Amino acid sequence: MGDHHHGPAKGISRWLFTTNHKDIGTMYLWFSFAMFILGGFFAMVIRAELFQPGMQLVEPAFFNQMTTLHGLVMVFGAIMPSFVGLANWMIPMMIGAPDMALPRMNNWSFWILPPTFLLLASTLFMEGGAPAFGWTFYAPLSTTYAPPSVTFFIFSVHVLGLSSIMGSINIIATVMNMRAPGMTYMKMPLFVWTWLITAFLLVAVMPVLAGAVTMMLMDIHFGTSFFSAAGGGDPVLFQHVFWFFGHPEVYIIILPAFGVVSQIIPAFSRKPLFGYDSMVYATASIAFLSFIVWAHHMYTVGMPVAGELFFMYATMLIAVPTGVKVFNWISTMWRGAMTFETPMLFSLGFLVLFTIGGFTGLMLSIAPSDFQYHDSYFVVAHFHYVMVAGAVFSMTAAVYYWLPKWCGRMYNETMGKTHFWISFVGFNLTFFPQHFVGLAGMPRRIPDYALQFADFNMMSSIGAFIYGASQILFLYNVIATIVAGKPTSEEKVWDGAEGLEWTVPTPAPYHTFETPPKIDPAHAHS
Amino acid sequence: MFSEAKRLSKLALGPVLMLLSAAALAAGGEVNQVNMSPGVTEVGRQIYSLHMIIFWICTVIGIGVFGVMFYSIYAHRKSRGHEPATFHESTKVEIAWTVVPFFILIAMAVPATSTLLEIYDNDDADMDIVVTGYQWKWKYEYLNEDGENVSFFSNLRTPQSEIYNSENKGEHYLLEVDEPLVLPADTKVRFLVTANDVIHSWWVPQLAVKKDAIPGFINEAWTRTDVEGVYRGQCAELCGKDHGFMPIVVNVVSQDEYQQWLGEKQAEAAQIKQLMAQTFTMDELMERGKAVYERNCLACHGGAGEGGVGTAIAGSAIATGELSGHLNIGINGVPGTAMQAFGGQLNDVDMAAVITYQRNAFGNNMGDMVQPIDVFNHKKG
Numbered sequence: 027m028g029d030h031h032h033g034p035a036k037g038i039s040r041w042l043f044t045t046n047h048k049d050i051g052t053m054y055l056w057f058s059f060a061m062f063i064l065g066g067f068f069a070m071v072i073r074a075e076l077f078q079p080g081m082q083l084v085e086p087a088f089f090n091q092m093t094t095l096h097g098l099v100m101v102f103g104a105i106m107p108s109f110v111g112l113a114n115w116m117i118p119m120m121i122g123a124p125d126m127a128l129p130r131m132n133n134w135s136f137w138i139l140p141p142t143f144l145l146l147a148s149t150l151f152m153e154g155g156a157p158a159f160g161w162t163f164y165a166p167l168s169t170t171y172a173p174p175s176v177t178f179f180i181f182s183v184h185v186l187g188l189s190s191i192m193g194s195i196n197i198i199a200t201v202m203n204m205r206a207p208g209m210t211y212m213k214m215p216l217f218v219w220t221w222l223i224t225a226f227l228l229v230a231v232m233p234v235l236a237g238a239v240t241m242m243l244m245d246i247h248f249g250t251s252f253f254s255a256a257g258g259g260d261p262v263l264f265q266h267v268f269w270f271f272g273h274p275e276v277y278i279i280i281l282p283a284f285g286v287v288s289q290i291i292p293a294f295s296r297k298p299l300f301g302y303d304s305m306v307y308a309t310a311s312i313a314f315l316s317f318i319v320w321a322h323h324m325y326t327v328g329m330p331v332a333g334e335l336f337f338m339y340a341t342m343l344i345a346v347p348t349g350v351k352v353f354n355w356i357s358t359m360w361r362g363a364m365t366f367e368t369p370m371l372f373s374l375g376f377l378v379l380f381t382i383g384g385f386t387g388l389m390l391s392i393a394p395s396d397f398q399y400h401d402s403y404f405v406v407a408h409f410h411y412v413m414v415a416g417a418v419f420s421m422t423a424a425v426y427y428w429l430p431k432w433c434g435r436m437y438n439e440t441m442g443k444t445h446f447w448i449s450f451v452g453f454n455l456t457f458f459p460q461h462f463v464g465l466a467g468m469p470r471r472i473p474d475y476a477l478q479f480a481d482f483n484m485m486s487s488i489g490a491f492i493y494g495a496s497q498i499l500f501l502y503n504v505i506a507t508i509v510a511g512k513p514t515s516e517e518k519v520w521d522g523a524e525g526l527e528w529t530v531p532t533p534a535p536y537h538t539f540e541t542p543p544k545i546d547p548a549h550a551h552s
Numbered sequence: 553m554f555s556e557a558k559r560l561s562k563l564a565l566g567p568v569l570m571l572l573s574a575a576a577l578a579a580g581g582e583v584n585q586v587n588m589s590p591g592v593t594e595v596g597r598q599i600y601s602l603h604m605i606i607f608w609i610c611t612v613i614g615i616g617v618f619g620v621m622f623y624s625i626y627a628h629r630k631s632r633g634h635e636p637a638t639f640h641e642s643t644k645v646e647i648a649w650t651v652v653p654f655f656i657l658i659a660m661a662v663p664a665t666s667t668l669l670e671i672y673d674n675d676d677a678d679m680d681i682v683v684t685g686y687q688w689k690w691k692y693e694y695l696n697e698d699g700e701n702v703s704f705f706s707n708l709r710t711p712q713s714e715i716y717n718s719e720n721k722g723e724h725y726l727l728e729v730d731e732p733l734v735l736p737a738d739t740k741v742r743f744l745v746t747a748n749d750v751i752h753s754w755w756v757p758q759l760a761v762k763k764d765a766i767p768g769f770i771n772e773a774w775t776r777t778d779v780e781g782v783y784r785g786q787c788a789e790l791c792g793k794d795h796g797f798m799p800i801v802v803n804v805v806s807q808d809e810y811q812q813w814l815g816e817k818q819a820e821a822a823q824i825k826q827l828m829a830q831t832f833t834m835d836e837l838m839e840r841g842k843a844v845y846e847r848n849c850l851a852c853h854g855g856a857g858e859g860g861v862g863t864a865i866a867g868s869a870i871a872t873g874e875l876s877g878h879l880n881i882g883i884n885g886v887p888g889t890a891m892q893a894f895g896g897q898l899n900d901v902d903m904a905a906v907i908t909y910q911r912n913a914f915g916n917n918m919g920d921m922v923q924p925i926d927v928f929n930h931k932k933g
């Protein structure tokens with residue numbers, strides 16, 4: 027507490043030992059961007075190989091390593107840490123707290139990440155290559171038939187889980203204990219709400235994932251047979267355990283994204299969020315339902331028909347609260363006074379494309395139809411609409427939205443809009459045709475394909491290169507802003523923005539809300 | 553239900569419809585096909601109609617939602633001088649857009665449930681076929697109550713030269729096999745699906761069957777079609793390196809043709825049984841061995857035994873060394889390499905022939921022979 031009023035320490039030790047939520051948030055954001063580039067590079071290798079039929083660039087075994095690492099790095103390295111970084115920066119500033127509740131643990135939960143991903147990436151150079159069993163790592167391909175590097179993979183997953191759990195506990199503790207007086211739960215910004223619920227999901231399911239990989243470890247090294255039928259185990263058990271984690275995981279990814287657009291759309295519509303209460307309840311119902319739908323990823327494993335029906339009905343139900351959210355966002359825009367700066371463009375892109383992903387999700391939930399969709403490119407299209415156009419677009423919107431507050435400089439609007447339009451076109455060119463080839467029968471995770479899929483795959487690859495290249499523009503714009511953007515000292519960078527973060531000076535000082543702000547009791551949530 | 557989908561699609565207009573109905577007409581495997589194919593089975597048609605109903609529901613909702621949104625984007629913009637309203641909740645509206653979708657979903661769940669029950673109705677099959685996934689090929693085993701069981705492997709037939717672009721790709725590139733599954737038309741066929749190593753998934757879109765093949769477990773699926781033809785599919789579950797190279801080809805033929813084919817296969821199987829007990833001459837073994845080699849070993853060991861993915865057989869220490877060592881590699885493979893165990897895939901006659909062939913071709917001239925009984929004894933240990 028002694029050095030409260032000093033600025034940051036100098037040099038590398040500032041970053042190594044920092045307990046400041048803004049520093050840690052910044053590190054999370056940069057780290058996740060680096061992982062986004064790495065995962066994107068793997069994706070480019072995949073799309074380059076799939077540019078034409080025939081094997082051109084890589085061998086099938088290496089191709090599988092690429093798809094696996096791409097999935098793992100994007101999910102665990104890019105999307106999840108980016109939202110934790112955002113939570114670190116914004117939650118204390120949104121609830122009027124001076125910092126996170128557990129600052130030392132905060133430092134630790136970040137710093138165990140980089141070495142873990144270094145370890146994971148180093149498996150590429152190991153004997154037998156990197157893990158090649160998909161980010162869903164189904165046993166026994168990931169146990170009896172796995173390369174030796176699988177042990178390092180298991181260790182990495184353990185550490186990632188540890189980091190996520192620490193991060194979540196910190197967020198829960200902060201939101202529950204550090205709100206400024208008068209900031210009741212139903213006054214919290216939606217971003218805080220969605221993160222609080224996400225944090226509970228994480229604490230609930232990361233241990234399940236840890237359980238899954240521990241059972242793998244035992245099967246591989248200690249002679250157990252959890253997942254091996256030959257020893258009395260059951261490979262399908264693995265899938266149940268994995269998806270009990272995996273389905274809530276997809277909501278862990280999307281809920282904070284919901285939170286972000288729920289901040290941005292009202293700001294640029296200059297009108298309060300429509301249906302705040304129902305947004306909170308919808309988020310909570312989605313979180314609850316996400317625990318009882320996992321086997322919709324397993325319709326073809328041969329479950330009893332009663333099980334299939336249960337999971338089908340429950341999955342269809344999820345569309346209801348998801349729909350409520352979409353309707354609320356559109357009602358927020360309705361009769362507002364909209365402007366379309368880059369954060370708003372990305373939020374609208376999110377809204378349109380996420381809704382399409384939600385529609386295909388609803389289609390996938392119909393079990394009989396899923397017998398045709400499952401493990402085809404249709405599924406690949408679905409989850410990229412929700413994860414890229416959903417989570418990544420919303421994250422990008424968040425960066426443009428809060429960057430001026432973070433660094434006191436304005437980004438280049440023209441470049442931002444250009445980034446949006448190139449991303450939007452590139453994204454759709456990549457993933458829309460994948461619906462077609464999936465429906466026409468192209469399985470996922472294959473390094474080469476039959477000739478009738480050639481045209482759409484080439485389109486897809488071109489789109490991917492465009493989307494990939496547009497991220498360089500993003501990086502350039504962000505760096506140019508930080509280094510030489512037009513300075514701004516307005517507290518409220520956006521005239522329609524609401525919330526405590528817009529009451530602190532711009533750029534946000536190293537310490538904010540050392541004395542809690544006064545919350546106007548009449549003032550509704552932001 | 554099929555007609556329901558059609559009615560729905562007649563109601564809706566627009567370019568989307570044209571695009572999709574053109575696609576719906578297309579049978580499977582069309583170039584640039586954009587939609588699911590109804591396939592050639594009743595279940596497939598039901599699935600297709602469910603798919604189209606839910607697609608149209610989503611399209612209509614989507615047009616409504618995006619219509620309102622784009623209208624708002626157009627009309628309620630600051631640049632047009634629109635002043636923001638301040639309303640921000642309405643319990644009535646919230647209830648409406650919770651309840652209405654709920655009923656739409658119930659309407660959707662009814663036909664989905666009945667189709668699912670149909671898919672799960674595995675009883676009263678006319679015949680059973682065991683489908684076993686191997687890394688990276690399929691094995692089919694016809695269970696006949698009377699007479700010989702027929703069983704064979706089905707391997708990718710596309711040559712490496714096409715895959716690695718040194719030759720032009722054929723019409724059925726990656727979707728062709730050496731020996732297709734043959735099914736009679738108008739017969740309820742039950743598949744007992746399992747796997748030998750990792751999880752695979754047996755998927756033929758036109759037959760509307762996708763079932764995971766799980767080692768140690770047997771899943772059931774069924775199909776029935778009256779449309780004769782060749783239907784192609786692929787493994788749908790990541791199963792390792794060559795997951796993309798284990799296609800499925802199903803040949804649906806008339807009952808008569810099927811019976812004839814089965815008869816030939818059974819005779820072949822009976823003949824093999826006989827041959828097992830026979831002793832062969834060098835010439836017989838070499839002739840048979842050459843055929844077996846070209847079908848099973850050439851891809852990796854080369855036409856002149858010069859090697860490739862596999863080591864060279866010409867002058868190989870093993871092929872010119874002790875017989876039992878050579879036999880052992882043929883039967884058990886070399887774990888951890890591309891050299892698989894062929895013991896379960898080749899019958900004893902073929903194994904004897906191919907080993908003999910490798911020892912006496914490509915200038916190896918060992919002069920010794922392997923008889924089926926030697927293979928049998930070696931397997932027994």
Ligand code: HEM
Pocket residue numbers: 162276277279280322323341342344345348383384385386387388390391396399400401405408409412413416417
């Ligand atoms: C309306 C909401 C949604 C529904 C009804 C839904 C439904 C489904 C279903 C049934 C599948 C399994 C498809 C199959 O493998 O056959 C699936 C796959 C998937 N979904 Fe969703 N989904 C929804 C939203 C989301 C969201 C928000 C995300 C993530 C941000 C997401 C991410 C994924 C992923 C990653 C997969 C593929 C997993 C894999 O096999 O690798 N989904 N979805």
Ligand SMILES: [Cu+2]
Pocket residue numbers: 272273276319320322323
């Ligand atoms: Cu799911």
Ligand SMILES: [Cu+2]
Pocket residue numbers: 751752753787788789790791792794795796798
């Ligand atoms: Cu496979």
